[in-house]
Amino acid sequence: MDLTYDERYQAFRQEVQRFITEHRHLAPREIGLERPSEEQKRWQRLLIEHGYAARTIPKEYGGFGAPMDVLEQFIIADEFSTAGVSQGLSGQGIAMLVPTLLELGTEEQKKQYIPPTIRGDMVWCQGYSEPNAGSDLASLRTSARVEGDCFVINGQKIWTSSAHFSDMMFCLVRTEPDAPKHKGISYLLIPMTTPGIEVRPLMTMTGDAIFNEVFFTDVKVPVTNIVGQRGEGWKVANATLIYERGMLGDPNQTTNFYKRVVEVLQRETIAGESIMTRQPQLRERLLRLQGRVLAMRFHGLRLLTHFSRMEMPGVAMLVVKLYGTVLNHELAALAIDAMGELGTLYDKDPMLRDDGIWQRWYMFSLGLIIGGGTSQIQKNIISERGLGMPREPRTPEEIAASTAKQPQS
Amino acid sequence: MEFGLSEDDRLLQDSVVRFLTTEVPLDRVRELAAADTQKAGFDSALWQGLADLGVLGLVVPERFGGSGQGFFLAALVSEALGGVVAPAPYVGTSAATWALLLGGSAAQQEQALPEIVKGKRRYALALAETVAPRQDAALRLQGNTLHGESLCLIDALPATHILAATSDGMLGVVEQGAAGLAMRPMQTIDRTRSWGLMQANGVSWEPLGGDMPRDQLLRRTLAAARVLLAADTLGAAQTMLDKAVAYAKERKQFSRVIASFQAVKHMCAEMVTELEPARSLLWYAAHAQDHVVEEADLMACLAKAHLGDIGREIARSATEVHGGMGFTDLVGLHYWFKRIGMDRQLLGGPELTREEAARLQHFVQ
Numbered sequence: 001m002d003l004t005y006d007e008r009y010q011a012f013r014q015e016v017q018r019f020i021t022e023h024r025h026l027a028p029r030e031i032g033l034e035r036p037s038e039e040q041k042r043w044q045r046l047l048i049e050h051g052y053a054a055r056t057i058p059k060e061y062g063g064f065g066a067p068m069d070v071l072e073q074f075i076i077a078d079e080f081s082t083a084g085v086s087q088g089l090s091g092q093g094i095a096m097l098v099p100t101l102l103e104l105g106t107e108e109q110k111k112q113y114i115p116p117t118i119r120g121d122m123v124w125c126q127g128y129s130e131p132n133a134g135s136d137l138a139s140l141r142t143s144a145r146v147e148g149d150c151f152v153i154n155g156q157k158i159w160t161s162s163a164h165f166s167d168m169m170f171c172l173v174r175t176e177p178d179a180p181k182h183k184g185i186s187y188l189l190i191p192m193t194t195p196g197i198e199v200r201p202l203m204t205m206t207g208d209a210i211f212n213e214v215f216f217t218d219v220k221v222p223v224t225n226i227v228g229q230r231g232e233g234w235k236v237a238n239a240t241l242i243y244e245r246g247m248l249g250d251p252n253q254t255t256n257f258y259k260r261v262v263e264v265l266q267r268e269t270i271a272g273e274s275i276m277t278r279q280p281q282l283r284e285r286l287l288r289l290q291g292r293v294l295a296m297r298f299h300g301l302r303l304l305t306h307f308s309r310m311e312m313p314g315v316a317m318l319v320v321k322l323y324g325t326v327l328n329h330e331l332a333a334l335a336i337d338a339m340g341e342l343g344t345l346y347d348k349d350p351m352l353r354d355d356g357i358w359q360r361w362y363m364f365s366l367g368l369i370i371g372g373g374t375s376q377i378q379k380n381i382i383s384e385r386g387l388g389m390p391r392e393p394r395t396p397e398e399i400a401a402s403t404a405k406q407p408q409s
Numbered sequence: 410m411e412f413g414l415s416e417d418d419r420l421l422q423d424s425v426v427r428f429l430t431t432e433v434p435l436d437r438v439r440e441l442a443a444a445d446t447q448k449a450g451f452d453s454a455l456w457q458g459l460a461d462l463g464v465l466g467l468v469v470p471e472r473f474g475g476s477g478q479g480f481f482l483a484a485l486v487s488e489a490l491g492g493v494v495a496p497a498p499y500v501g502t503s504a505a506t507w508a509l510l511l512g513g514s515a516a517q518q519e520q521a522l523p524e525i526v527k528g529k530r531r532y533a534l535a536l537a538e539t540v541a542p543r544q545d546a547a548l549r550l551q552g553n554t555l556h557g558e559s560l561c562l563i564d565a566l567p568a569t570h571i572l573a574a575t576s577d578g579m580l581g582v583v584e585q586g587a588a589g590l591a592m593r594p595m596q597t598i599d600r601t602r603s604w605g606l607m608q609a610n611g612v613s614w615e616p617l618g619g620d621m622p623r624d625q626l627l628r629r630t631l632a633a634a635r636v637l638l639a640a641d642t643l644g645a646a647q648t649m650l651d652k653a654v655a656y657a658k659e660r661k662q663f664s665r666v667i668a669s670f671q672a673v674k675h676m677c678a679e680m681v682t683e684l685e686p687a688r689s690l691l692w693y694a695a696h697a698q699d700h701v702v703e704e705a706d707l708m709a710c711l712a713k714a715h716l717g718d719i720g721r722e723i724a725r726s727a728t729e730v731h732g733g734m735g736f737t738d739l740v741g742l743h744y745w746f747k748r749i750g751m752d753r754q755l756l757g758g759p760e761l762t763r764e765e766a767a768r769l770q771h772f773v774q
């Protein structure tokens with residue numbers, strides 16, 4: 001253990017701090033669940049120019065072009081998050097598509113898509129889930145057949161976040177209907193303005209329409225819009241799922257969230273006395289969560305060290321999504337309980353606390369427990385890949401074999 | 410920045426684990442646990458072996474015969490001992506070593522530390538009353554001698570000395586067998602270590618004579634002991650999880666290994682999902698003891714509470730995975746179960762230490 005930073009990193013940290021102090025007045029308040037505003041895009045460009053966003057993306061694709069250094073990445077995230085200043089745009093295009101293209105895209109694809117995506121000019125949605133293919137994603141049925149130099153796509157996607165304001169979709173479709181389930185899938189890039197695409201917003205429990213159903217009727221895209229080879233879409237998609245799960249367990253965000261819960265317990269009162277001193281049961285819950293938040297934070301540092309040593313962290317990595325998403329949900333739940341009846345206020349009630357973030361977070365974090373691989377799917381992965389326990393049956397043959405073994409009732 | 414084990418840490422950890430795996434087979438644990446309470450919880454050959462490995466001098470400076478490598482390694486050793494439910498008075502001796510380093514006079518250090526490193530001096534801890542006095546127990550000074558009672562001494566009988574706190578929080582040392590001292594074994598669920606009740610009737614007591622203020626010394630000593638207990642739980646819980654996974658891969662029901670049942674897989678996944686981040690928390694708490702001193706106390710409280718809770722959950726689930734076999738004496742899983750149960754209560758259970766953490770952060774007065 002050595003938690004000190006050598007001079008180079010200390011200097012780097014100071015540089016980041018200086019940037020934040022000098023430019024924070026330009027930072028947009030919050031990056032919301034909408035298309036990036038002009039202000040946000042300006043901030044994003046400034047961040048890229050100084051290497052605080054798109055840091056390791058090569059210059060020829062519009063990035064800053066620094067070599068990969070996990071400690072630098074960590075220091076940037078740490079400083080921005082401590083200062084409460086926006087770290088620029090996120091979203092599925094930047095977090096998932098760009099890394100995938102860098103790894104598996106053609107030169108033309110990288111040149112065409114990465115620069116506008118990291119600047120926020122091109123917004124992406126992820127078209128994976130279907131009504132009958134959620135956890136069992138590989139059973140998806142949206143089809144693409146080749147006609148001349150085009151794929152012709154028919155079918156339906158669901159739960160597609162941001163589709164209603166996206167320019168492009170990265171999408172999984174079945175191109176080889178006769179191949180085994182996991183081998184017949186391809187990964188396509190589809191402009192959302194293509195004729196034959198219909199987007200219908202789905203209202204969520206938060207009352208926002210953050211995701212959608214997307215219908216495809218004879219939608220034509222050029223065959224060059226494929227990433228990887230035909231039939232290899234499953235592999236390509238799995239490359240991006242790793243990035244998504246990394247994104248869903250951010251210790252900095254959880255730490256900030258915890259600090260705000262502390263404020264709620266100190267600020268909210270019953271009969272004039274703060275909840276923190278008046279309700280030892282809630283205080284105990286807070287301290288219990290503090291232990292978990294710290295565990296998650298230090299766990300993040302431990303993983304960081306593994307990555308910087310180029311080691312595989314093994315099971316320690318696999319638990320992050322499950323641990324982090326449940327923790328966020330519990331933090332929001334505690335803040336709500338501390339407010340009691342007033343914790344249920346919503347929408348635009350004049351007594352609303354903190355712009356209503358607590359109920360929204362409580363519900364939204366439940367969405368994140370489900371999205372990106374449910375908690376149960378995470379537990380399958382942890383026990384199988386992390387602990388070497390037998391795999392769930394996946395292919396039709398395995399499933400038939402396993403159900404045949406069940407005793408008849 | 411390196412958050413994790415260095416190459417040297419790993420070498421030490423491997424050598425300790427290897428040593429313990431051969432020296433502390435389950436049969437040896439059983440044998441000592443079955444012995445009468447006067448002998449339970451101490452294997453003198455094992456202790457000498459630990460001394461020979463240099464494990465008792467990890468925090469002791471070289472001029473006193475130790476290697477001065479720091480508290481983090483001591484926590485790794487405690488974890489390894491918990492992993493095999495070793496009958497060794499390590500927590501008591503290590504916490505007392507820490508107290509002597511922080512708060513002993515030069516003469517006291519010179520006298521005690523080299524003996525500790527060699528395995529000749531072992532310490533029990535009579536600190537329970539500074540956290541939560543039960544049954545009105547208390548140790549008081551009258552003149553220069555100690556009077557009163559202390560319960561649940563950690564590592565009571567194998568000790569040659571006792572680190573005892575007065576009810577107003579002053580730390581000092583009593584010799585085992587001193588005139589006026591009566592030590593009676595206490596029977597607890599955990600027979601892999603030794604527990605005792607001490608009665609003092611005018612016992613001579615030597616206060617630690619260093620410069621650190623009394624309150625601070627007590628808090629830092631408690632913090633060290635709590636981290637060591639939490640590490641012991643971590644090691645024991647890891648072994649229980651490993652045993653559960655291994656058993657699940659072997660045991661067959663309904664013509665298949667039980668590890669193929671999703672209910673069993675998910676229990677194991679939940680255990681490891683708790684255990685791995687808890688390990689990271691424990692590492693930090695251990696590191697903080699000598700590197701982030703301003704957080705030493707807070708992190709010890711939170712780590713002790715957290716490991717206490719998840720340790721209990723894992724002890725239960727891992728036993729359940731073993732079915733009826735887990736409940737029997739045959740596989741000996743209960744030694745780990747009970748060790749974790751004991752660690753949880755010592756020097757403050759989760760709620761008590763969290764309340765301390767709340768006060769340290771000024772959440773309450």
Ligand SMILES: Cc1cc2nc3c(=O)[nH]c(=O)nc-3n(C[C@H](O)[C@H](O)[C@H](O)COP(=O)(O)OP(=O)(O)OC[C@H]3O[C@@H](n4cnc5c(N)ncnc54)[C@H](O)[C@@H]3O)c2cc1C
Nearest residue numbers: 126127128129134135159160161367370371372373374376
């Ligand atoms: C907020 C949010 C945003 C989303 N955004 C997108 C997006 O942008 N793009 C996109 O493509 N998708 C998106 N999704 C969809 C998401 O990936 C799926 O909802 C998720 O994978 C679960 O699939 P499902 O909804 O069909 O549930 P199901 O798979 O039907 O699961 C129902 C229940 O059964 C359990 N279950 C299923 N299979 C197993 C198994 N093998 N073992 C144990 N339990 C099992 C699940 O854990 C769950 O509890 C989003 C979802 C949410 C909630």
